[in-house]
Amino acid sequence: MFTRLIAVLCLALTVAACSGYRQPPTAFHDILTKPYRLDSSDVLRVIVFGQQDLNNTYTVDQAGYIAMPLIGSVAARGLTVRELESQITNRLKNGYLRDPDVSVEVATYRPVFVMGEVTNAGQYPYVAGMTAQNAIATAGGFTPRGQQNSVDITRQINGEVISGRVPITDPVRPGDTIYVRERFF
Structure with missing residues (x-):
């Protein structure tokens, strides 16, 4: 009975760790509704x-x-x-x-950067209304190993670098770095 409980607990932890989504800080999404702030390369x-x-x-x-x-x-x-x-x-x-x-x-606008499990990692022009999925498509799409339901986005907000794991349908901002993780299965 004890080993079965341990096995179920381990399975639950494994599934929770692979769920992919963790809530980013509120400032991460609040910036999307604020006026655009200029920066280098604009x-x-x-x-x-x-x-x-x-x-x-x-x-x-x-x-x-x-x-x-x-x-x-x-x-x-x-x-x-x-x-x-x-x-x-x-x-x-x-x-x-x-x-x-x-x-x-x-x-x-300054470019966005796409890294990780994409066909052609690099810097790409930002287009108004761009989502992470659009940026990944611009980079040639996912590799066969690419995690396709969420990405890690890093953006600078008021001089502070903030990262968050978000669904691929999330909007991106100029200067964002989008990282596509490798999937395990």
Whole structure:
């Protein structure tokens, strides 16, 4: 009787360990409903109406800045596009333009990274509305050993790196790293 109880307990623990889903921290999903924050490798389209020489695309560099004519380096990392518009407007008002009208939009989001049991691991362009499943399909799909019901996603939120195991239908954000685990059976 005792050995049967031990065997059932071991089986239950094995099944629980293989279930694949563990609740990620609440901040992991809360960020999905918040405004997008800029970071390195985002490509921005900046338009200053009536100022053709200032209209251009700018890449957020590794330090988190974009370099614009007249006003030089402008901090972009961690800002929303509206906050960056305001910052550029204020800098242009300070001795360069009387009443600048600035528009900023993300031309190209930073890439997502897909690793693990996929056909072609690597970095791939982010597309609005992308899910982990879409990113895996972009990477050539699962290998025969790939765990196909959940993935581990690592994302940076407010300077902190957070990981969570989620279903493959979960949305991803620009800069996320998606890891497909190897299945045991």
